[in-house]
Amino acid sequence: MLQTAIIAQRTTDETPDTDEIRGLTEAAGARVVAEVTQQRPPDPGTELGPGKVTEIAELVEETGAETVVVDAELTPQQTVTLEDTVGAHVVDRHRVVLEIFADQARSRRAQLQVELARLQYRLPRVRERSDEGALNRFTESGTRYYDLLDRIDELENKLDDLPSVAEQHRAQRREEGFDLVALAGYTNAGKSTLLRRLADEMELGETAHDDLDETAAVEDRLFKTLETATRRATLSGRSTLVTDTVGFLDDLPHWLVESFRNTLSAVEDADAVVVVADLAQPVEELRRKLETVHDALGEAHPPVVTALNKADLVSEQVRREKRDAVDELAPNAVVVSAGRGDNLDALTSAICEKLPSLEHEALTLPLSEDAMSLLSWLHDEAVDVEATYDSDSVHVDVAARPATLEQARTRLEGLAP
Ligand SMILES: Nc1nc2c(ncn2[C@@H]2O[C@H](COP(=O)(O)OP(=O)(O)OP(=O)(O)O)[C@@H](O)[C@H]2O)c(=O)[nH]1
Numbered sequence: 393m394l395q396t397a398i399i400a401q402r403t404t405d406e407t408p409d410t411d412e413i414r415g416l417t418e419a420a421g422a423r424v425v426a427e428v429t430q431q432r433p434p435d436p437g438t439e440l441g442p443g444k445v446t447e448i449a450e451l452v453e454e455t456g457a458e459t460v461v462v463d464a465e466l467t468p469q470q471t472v473t474l475e476d477t478v479g480a481h482v483v484d485r486h487r488v489v490l491e492i493f494a495d496q497a498r499s500r501r502a503q504l505q506v507e508l509a510r511l512q513y514r515l516p517r518v519r520e521r522s523d524e525g526a527l528n529r530f531t532e533s534g535t536r537y538y539d540l541l542d543r544i545d546e547l548e549n550k551l552d553d554l555p556s557v558a559e560q561h562r563a564q565r566r567e568e569g570f571d572l573v574a575l576a577g578y579t580n581a582g583k584s585t586l587l588r589r590l591a592d593e594m595e596l597g598e599t600a601h602d603d604l605d606e607t608a609a610v611e612d613r614l615f616k617t618l619e620t621a622t623r624r625a626t627l628s629g630r631s632t633l634v635t636d637t638v639g640f641l642d643d644l645p646h647w648l649v650e651s652f653r654n655t656l657s658a659v660e661d662a663d664a665v666v667v668v669a670d671l672a673q674p675v676e677e678l679r680r681k682l683e684t685v686h687d688a689l690g691e692a693h694p695p696v697v698t699a700l701n702k703a704d705l706v707s708e709q710v711r712r713e714k715r716d717a718v719d720e721l722a723p724n725a726v727v728v729s730a731g732r733g734d735n736l737d738a739l740t741s742a743i744c745e746k747l748p749s750l751e752h753e754a755l756t757l758p759l760s761e762d763a764m765s766l767l768s769w770l771h772d773e774a775v776d777v778e779a780t781y782d783s784d785s786v787h788v789d790v791a792a793r794p795a796t797l798e799q800a801r802t803r804l805e806g807l808a809p
């Protein structure tokens with residue numbers, strides 16, 4: 393962990409804003425004892441200007457801080473130079489994020505992913521310090537650099553071999569007739585809070601499935617959710633599975649995002665994606681974050697519903713203004729408060745509109761025992777079933793997902809005449 397830290401930030405144009413890097417540093421378990429900011433172009437040697445570096449060295453001396461967190465991506469060389477000058481451990485933004493991930497990873501898969509990400513972070517830094525000649529001489533093993541490469545290889549293979557339990561469950565549940573919904577958005581937007589609101593009560597025994605998470609932990613801390621968590625939810629009568637995903641953050645290194653494949657595949661596999669955004673942030677930020685999330689969804693993404701969350705924090709007028717301001721990006725966004733449970737009905741209907749449309753069919757069943765068991769199966773699986781009985785048959789009007797109807801037809805054909 394990072395213990396006590398001094399935060400340093402340099403910006404070129406805009407006014408420095410340390411809220412986010414402070415939040416990250418604290419989420420990584422450090423106590424922030426001082427912060428310095430400066431507005432100037434980057435210094436190639438140390439990122440921050442020489443005067444600032446001296447100031448930080450004095451602050452380290454004064455406060456006894458163990459770590460200096462620089463809100464930038466530092467080259468390995470810059471890190472070494474800075475550490476020599478300020479007399480403390482120097483970490484950059486990416487390293488802080490890695491610390492948080494390492495701290496939060498619970499499952500075997502997440503732990504392997506974090507370890508892989510850490511090694512990938514270290515690789516260029518180790519290379520920087522290694523003697524070029526040595527690298528050329530020992531192309532097989534025996535140097536730290538090549539040991540690292542080997543270990544990275546090994547981890548990648550392990551991850552490939554480790555089947556994703558969550559992915560398997562998703563495939564199976566889709567066959568069972570569930571619609572899949574994924575929640576996506578920046579960290580701290582309120583995704584886990586929303587999931588808890590939408591989710592059905594857990595049934596006894598359901599926790600036995602290790603991808604069904606009873607808690608979906610909510611905390612005012614960046615990167616609370618590091619793994620996907622799935623819950624059942626009945627949205628306007630439709631049985632769905634809603635998956636909570638890892639939150640976005642600006643300037644996350646690409647390889648780190650890639651390593652959280654569960655999040656990406658949960659979104660790709662979904663029938664609809666709910667993009668959750670924090671309405672209480674400035675409109676420019678709201679717009680930029682929505683753009684980033686949409687970019688990340690890629691071209692062929694499932695239909696999107698935007699939930700503008702934390703409505704309780706702003707006035708009615710601000711809600712309307714912000715909703716209008718993002719209308720082009722996020723048409724028909726639904727303003728909600730997941731915290732208070734406001735306007736969730738409107739959100740659920742909006743989600744249902746995006747789900748694959750239901751098919752209607754009229755079936756005639758004989759009055760046999762097998763047919764009654766098919767009817768009871770339909771009551772469970774279909775969204776709407778209406779049965780009328782006459783003397784020798786049952787007429788059933790069914791509204792269901794196409795896949796469910798397909799199964800019903802097959803079962804009906806198999807019934808003894
Ligand atoms: N005022 C207010 N706070 C909310 C609302 N919804 C969520 N929050 C708070 O926002 C913080 C973040 O909520 P989470 O649900 O953990 O956010 P998340 O999107 O899951 O965050 P990550 O897991 O880090 O990606 C918590 O402190 C919540 O209590 C809301 O509607 N109103």
Ligand SMILES: [Mg+2]
Nearest residue numbers: 583584616617
């Ligand atoms: Mg969360």
